[in-house]
Amino acid sequence: MNQSRREFLTTTAAIGVGGVLAALPFGKAFGENSNLFSSFAGRKKNVLFIAVDDLRPELGCYGHPMVKSPNIDALAKSGVLFERTYCQQAVCAPTRASLLTGRRPDTTKIYDLKTHIRTTMPNVVTLQQYFKNNGYFSEGMGKLFHAGYEDEKSYSMPHRYAKADPYALEENIHLKKDGGKVTTKNKEEADAESRMRGPATECADVQDNVYEDGKYSEMAIESLRRLAPKAKSKKEGEHQPFFLGVGFRKPHLPFVAPKKYWDLYDRSKIPMPYPERPHHAPDLAFANWGELRSYSDIPDVGPCDEAKTRELIHGYYACVSYMDAQVGKVLAELDRLDLRKDTSVVIWGDHGWKLGEYSEWSKHTNFELDTHAPLIISDPDLPKGVRTSGLTEFVDIYPTLTALCGLPQSDGMEGTSMVPLLSDPKKQWKKAAFSQYPRGKKIMGYSMRTDQYRYNEWIELKTNDIVARELYDLKNDPLCKECIVDEPQYKDLIASLHDMLAGGKGWKKYQM
Numbered sequence: 001m002n003q004s005r006r007e008f009l010t011t012t013a014a015i016g017v018g019g020v021l022a023a024l025p026f027g028k029a030f031g032e033n034s035n036l037f038s039s040f041a042g043r044k045k046n047v048l049f050i051a052v053d054d055l056r057p058e059l060g061c062y063g064h065p066m067v068k069s070p071n072i073d074a075l076a077k078s079g080v081l082f083e084r085t086y087c088q089q090a091v092c093a094p095t096r097a098s099l100l101t102g103r104r105p106d107t108t109k110i111y112d113l114k115t116h117i118r119t120t121m122p123n124v125v126t127l128q129q130y131f132k133n134n135g136y137f138s139e140g141m142g143k144l145f146h147a148g149y150e151d152e153k154s155y156s157m158p159h160r161y162a163k164a165d166p167y168a169l170e171e172n173i174h175l176k177k178d179g180g181k182v183t184t185k186n187k188e189e190a191d192a193e194s195r196m197r198g199p200a201t202e203c204a205d206v207q208d209n210v211y212e213d214g215k216y217s218e219m220a221i222e223s224l225r226r227l228a229p230k231a232k233s234k235k236e237g238e239h240q241p242f243f244l245g246v247g248f249r250k251p252h253l254p255f256v257a258p259k260k261y262w263d264l265y266d267r268s269k270i271p272m273p274y275p276e277r278p279h280h281a282p283d284l285a286f287a288n289w290g291e292l293r294s295y296s297d298i299p300d301v302g303p304c305d306e307a308k309t310r311e312l313i314h315g316y317y318a319c320v321s322y323m324d325a326q327v328g329k330v331l332a333e334l335d336r337l338d339l340r341k342d343t344s345v346v347i348w349g350d351h352g353w354k355l356g357e358y359s360e361w362s363k364h365t366n367f368e369l370d371t372h373a374p375l376i377i378s379d380p381d382l383p384k385g386v387r388t389s390g391l392t393e394f395v396d397i398y399p400t401l402t403a404l405c406g407l408p409q410s411d412g413m414e415g416t417s418m419v420p421l422l423s424d425p426k427k428q429w430k431k432a433a434f435s436q437y438p439r440g441k442k443i444m445g446y447s448m449r450t451d452q453y454r455y456n457e458w459i460e461l462k463t464n465d466i467v468a469r470e471l472y473d474l475k476n477d478p479l480c481k482e483c484i485v486d487e488p489q490y491k492d493l494i495a496s497l498h499d500m501l502a503g504g505k506g507w508k509k510y511q512m
């Protein structure tokens with residue numbers, strides 16, 4: 001970041017947030033010799049770090065016409081909403097390992113669901129661990145890394161999972177126990193922890209805490225009450241800020257939620273998704289959605305029919321509203337404890353999802369739908385109710401949070417602190433966001449999102465040959481219905497995008 005203080009003040013004043021920033025302790029925040037923003041606000045705030053599994057930007061605050069997410073919408077009004085944030089690999093463990101280490105998958109070497117971060121990076125300092133090393137009490141619950149792959153060095157006390165069956169209805173619990181459906185065909189895509197499955201949805205008239213996420217909101221509330229006295233203490237030696245990570249499981253499959261959240265939606269009014277595959281896209285672009293197919297009520301081959309499609313989308317919406325309600329309970333407790341003024345709240349969904357678009361489901365690709373994810377940061381020292389369309393990446397979250405809390409930048413970051421963008425949401429920002437997805441061990445798909453285009457190259461790792469390419473014009477074709485990579489008029493554009501992507505290493509050149 002080479003921007004001078006004068007430039008920063010001029011640009012921020014020009015967009016009208018100068019008043020907010022004027023209230024900040026500038027002398028301290030922009031001290032001599034310091035990276036301009038590394039000690040922004042100059043104080044150790046608490047961090048409430050909320051991870052949501054498989055949540056794409058299917059929220060009211062992202063403009064969705066049906067989804068009811070009043071609590072996350074309110075959080076967006078109190079902070080900055082990132083309209084164009086991209087994960088680095090669209091599946092649980094790799095995206096989380098990347099975000100939580102501030103490094104990209106080619107550095108973490110976590111491309112699958114079965115590799116622990118300490119296997120590939122025994123000495124890496126994770127985000128939570130970095131806060132812990134800087135005097136924070138670091139606590140984690142639910143899915144933060146990946147189910148069963150948490151990291152003890154990251155926390156000040158043992159990480160906790162809630163104990164709950166994925167289903168509440170007896171018949172579904174039995175169906176799952178009896179095998180439901182066992183899939184061996186798509187192991188790579190299916191989540192390792194639940195090979196045997198019941199149905200893809202469940203609507204049960206039960207309390208929130210019968211399912212896992214209701215238990216996490218209760219655990220988080222209990223933790224906040226325990227952490228508050230030290231976090232609020234002004235006494236030397238007694239004060240200790242916290243980093244509390246809460247990982248909600250919905251809207252990950254199966255789409256189970258209490259009935260009252262299903263009742264928020266009229267299934268007949270859910271529009272059917274665009275059904276066709278992007279024309280002229282190579283086969284490598286697609287996954288077989290084995291994750292969904294492994295549920296007992298989903299066909300092994302072929303598309304879901306209209307009734308099942310509507311039911312699944314309805315279930316996803318119900319799960320989003322259920323999760324949103326749990327987020328709301330935790331935020332209400334943060335307010336009740338009067339901690340909001342000293343707490344930075346961040347919420348993110350770990351990657352995108354195809355919710356029936358292209359007649360496809362779930363993640364595991366480099367499509368815009370799979371790589372685009374929601375991110376909101378609400379911080380007492382930053383503007384409120386602001387949106388930015390700057391291109392940002394999940395690897396940017398680690399250095400952003402450390403900067404917001406006045407900590408020096410951790411070593412090895414492969415992203416950029418977004419604090420300048422948080423302060424000036426219209427600022428010129430990254431030229432591209434980079435993602436990747438492997439197909440087996442031999443082919444890696446490298447993907448790049450620029451302001452207008454998504455450009456993908458599928459590369460055979462042994463020879464470095466490009467075996468397939470994709471190009472989509474997001475400005476004129478937001479749903480990416482047409483892959484235009486073979487159209488002759490884009491030859492020069494493709495050459496320049498190829499240079500920018502640089503075999504997946506282009507991010508090095510386009511860091512801020």
Ligand SMILES: [Ca+2]
Pocket residue numbers: 053054091092252350351
């Ligand atoms: Ca996920």
